[in-house]
Structure formats: C-alpha cells, structure tokens
Amino acid sequence: MKDLLKKLSETYGPAGREEQIARVIRDEIKDHVDEVYTDNMGNLYAVKKGYGTKVMIAAHMDEIGVIVTYIEEKGFLRFSNVGGVNPHVLLGQRLIFANGTVGTIGMEKLDDIKKLSLDKLYIDIGAKDREEAAKKVKIGDVATYHRNVEFADNRVIGKAMDNRAGCAVLIKAIQELGQTSNEIHAVFTAQEEVGLRGSRTSTYRINPDIGLAVDVTLTGDTPEAPKMDVSLGKGPTVKVKDASVICHPRLKDLLSDLAENNQIPYQYEVLLAGGTDAGAMHLTKEGIPSGVISVPCRYVHTPGEMVDLDDMQNAVKLLKLFLENPVEMDKIFPCTLD
Template sequence: MKKLIKELVEAYGPSGNEENIREIIKDKIEDKVDQIKVDNLGNLIALKKGKDSSKSIMLAAHMDEIGLIATHIDDNGFIRFSNVGGVSPYTLLGERIIFNNEIIAVIDKEGKLEDISKLKHEKLYADIGASSKEEAKKKVNIGDTASYYRKMDDLGDRCVAKSMDDRSGCALLIETINQLDDQPSYDTYFVFTVQEEVGLRGSKTSAYGINPDLGIAVDVTLTGDTPEAKTMEVGLGKGPAIKVKDRSVLVHPQVKNLMIDIAEKNNIPYQLEVLTAGGTDAGSIHLTRSGVRSGALSIPCRYVHSPSEMIDINDMKNGVELLVNILESDYGKAFE
C-alpha cells in the first residue's frame, strides 16, 4: 500500500486540474470494475455491480489537492499568486512548488517581516529563475496552478507527504476494490471526486447523478495527539475514525451505528470523530435530492494542509478492512 500511496501523493492535481491524477487512478482500477466513466465536471465514477441491485452505495474520496494560482507576473519575472483551497501563507516561506506539473519555483516574501501574524499571500511571490516578464511568461501564465513540490518519506508505520488529503483516501478506495473477494452485496460506486478543496463541488454533482441509498466519504481528519494540539480524541495508529459530526454534516445515526457494529463484529480498531471545523464530501452527498443517509470514514492525519501531512499505515489497512466488510455485509437491512 505504501507504493500506491507514494505514487498518488507525488502526482500533480490541484483543484480544477485533476486530469493527471485521474488518469493514474483510472489505469489502476478500470480492469477491476464493471463500468467506469468521467462525468461532465471531471469526477471519475467506477461501478462494481452487486449481488442485489435494488440498493446502491457511493464511496467518495477527492482527487484534488490544495494549491496556488498565478495572478500577476512583474517586470522582473516574479510571480504573484493566490490560494486554491486552504493554503496558509505561514507554510509557504521557502517552499518549492511546481507549476503545471513542470516548472519549479521557490517562494519568498517581500522585504523584512517583523510581525509574522501580518504575513499574507499578497506579500509572497514565486521565483522560477526568470529575469524578465517575457522570460517568465514562456513558462508560466496567469491562471496557471501550482502544488507543493515534495516527495513521500517512509518513517516506518508513518508516512509523510503533501496531498495525503486526500490521496490517502483515494488509495484506500483503490485497495478496497483490490481486496473485495466477491461481488459486493449491493451496487457500489467508487467515486474519485474533483474540487472538494474549493467547496465539495464534485461530490455534489456526482451524488445527484448516482442518487445512492447510502453515502460514505473517505477523507483525512485532524488529530489531538501532538504537543498542545487542540483537544480531540483522534490519534495516529488507533484505527480509522468513524465520523459523528463536522461542520458540513451530522452523520446519520443508522450509518454511524452500522460502521461501529461492523468494526466491532470484525475486531477492527476504530475511533469516534467529532470535528469542530472543516468538512468532507459527505456534506454534499447527504443533501442530494431528497436526502441520502451519509457518513464518513476518516484517516487520522497530522499537519493537514501542509507540505508534510502524516498518516499511519495501520489506520489505512484497518480502514480498508472496515470498508470491505461493510460492502460484503447485508447492510441494506439496517435501513429498512
């Protein structure tokens, strides 16, 4: 699984520019599912037909990563930018980024900064080594996007990389497809969504088209296990987290209880997650049409929305085991 995660997290794919990561995922799953398509917004939707087609489940993990977008190039070839998704200016100083999956840049700030709290995106610039606007525009143009330029590091049970949010979720869904021993109980849609980081957009359109009976988002969540972290129960290595609430959704109790029951029946370690800020694709899925029973399986992750997001590989393995057991169970009875 580490090899799979490495390939996914190191791929380029800021929100709105998911073509590259989508093709990588498509190549890995198209021979293992019954149908696969890309919808109008760019979501990759793969169907694995179930033994019973009377019900369906949608599993969603977003392909996009946070990024930057070029807004201005000055006469000396320095690039000004804005954020695409939740990128803090404090994580950008001295960082290397890559525009268009090709052009490397380093980020620095204007002049002296005596008060770090006053650091804003408009005080930063990207340097691609150009000496003039004309030279810079041969490589980068207004509207071009960039992501962090980082490799994955293997720390044993822990792995560190950019875009674990949410390529780790994509890896979890791919590995779930790989480990299904039989047909799932019901029609199962594995959806790799676009533009989650800018407003849960891909899950909104894909869920409307699928109209599932049950929706589960697979995404990362914050942890409370670092020095002076915000108090919360979730920590690395204690199992995947079954969401109870975040800012975008109050998880349907039938879905939460289903996930807990299956985890306990199969001796799969799990945690319960109450997230006071942030959201996942479940926020859009549960509001689709007349409403969809929805929940989320969360991967504990330290340093979210930084170039060095950290996960525990055991949480990933247990997350796959939980999803496989859900899909192979007669979960439809829980909603009758």
C-alpha cells in the same frame, strides 16, 4: 500500500486540475470494476454492478494549491490560493506546475511576520524578466507543493495525504473486493477543497440509496494540539459530526458494529471545523443517509502531512466489510419513528 500511496501523493492534481491524478487512479482500478467513466466536472467514476442497494463511496482526489494572478516585470509571480493555504506554511516552500516548472516562495520585506499574508509572497521560478517567465507559466496556472514521500517506519510523510490517503483506501478496497449484492459506485471527486463541488454533482447524478465519504481527519495527539479524541495509529475513525454534516446515526452504528465484530480498531471522530464530501452527499435530492470513514492525519494542509499505514489498512478492512455486506435499507434506515 506504500507504493500506491507514494504514487498518489507525488502526482500533481490541484482542485480543478485533476486530470493527471485521475489517470493514475483510473489505471489502478479499471481492471477491477465493470465500468469507468468521467463527467464534465472532472469526477472519476468506477462502477461494480449489482442488484441490491445502490452505495456511493466518495474520496476526493484534488489537493490544495496556488493560482498565478500576475507576472511582474522582473519575472516574479503573484498568486492567490486554491483551497486552504496558510501563508506561514508556504514561505520557503518549493512548488511545481502542471508542465513541470518548479519555483520557490519568497517574501517581501516585512517588519512583523505575524502580518504575513498571501499578497506579501511571490513565486520565483528563476526567470530573468516577465517575458522569460511567461514562456514557462501563464496567468491562471496552478501550482502545488513539490515534495517526495518519506517513510518513517510505519508512518508516511508527504504532501496531499489529504486526500490521497483516502483515495488509496478506496482503490485497495475496490481491488480486493469480492462478490457483493450491492451496486457500488466509487467516485474519486474533483474540487472538494474549494467547496465539495464534485461530490455535489456526482451524488445528484448517481442518486444513491446510501453515501459514504473516505477522507482524512485531524488528530489531537501532538504537543498542545486542540482537544480532540483522535490519535495516529489507533485505527480509522467513524465520523459522528463535522461542520458540514451530522452523520446518520444508524450508519455510524453500522460501521461501529462491523469494526467491533471483526476486531478492527477504530475511533469516533467529532471534528469541530472543516468537512468532507458527505456534507454535499447528504443534502442531495430528497436527502441521502451519509457517513464517513476517516484516516487520522497530522499536519493537514502542509507539505508534511503524516498518516499511519496500520490505520490505512484497517480502513480498507472496514470499507470492504461495509461494501461486501448487503445493506437492507428498509431495516437499517426505516422512514418511521417506531
């Protein structure tokens, strides 16, 4: 898990530019499934054929970033955000573009740091002027945080744990998955960070019987953190609700029962803001019963996101059990009030 998570975290792959991370993931899963393909949106699909319930598992592979909007005369780059980027977090950070160009974030003179906004920041790639900068970076190029993964005992610190941690869980589950009667469609989705776009199109394409997202979630275990009953190291979470979805109660109960019956530690998650691919999955076509398994993560949307390896291993165990056990839709999700 350590080597896999390091590889995934350090790979470039902002929303809308997922080609590099998709290649890495494809190489990890291609020998463990019956079919691998991509679509026009950039989603990566892995299919394990079966004759039973059609199950879709989605883990978004994109990360947040910034996009170049203007190159100044002296070679400094102005930019906008791709996803949820905080200007106070950006200040002083190193960024990397798809072609390997590295820059650092600088700030205009500002009397009140509380008024810091993206239009007061710029990227310095060391260019002498606009002409030199334009040889390295073009308008519309996207950069992400440039950080290596670090291990602190059982904790992992790095950028893009949202959601390379979820991708690692799904990859490991696929690699270790035995025989199952379910028809498994694992989708590593594109453009989640800018509006759940990849999951919307991929769910429509697959039209599954049931959907499950694998993502990260916030924690409430740091000093003066918002009140939230999720902690690092206490197991993956079974989502109850976030801003994009109220998870199907019977799917929530099914995941909870699997965890309890197999001595897998888990936590319930009620996330007050934000969402996952399940937000688009459950609204597709006539409606898809959907749920979420989440990996607790501190410092989300920073270059120092932190996850716990035990949480991830337990998430793999729970996801494997869910995929291995036949899902009898008429018994678990009857369309009746009885």
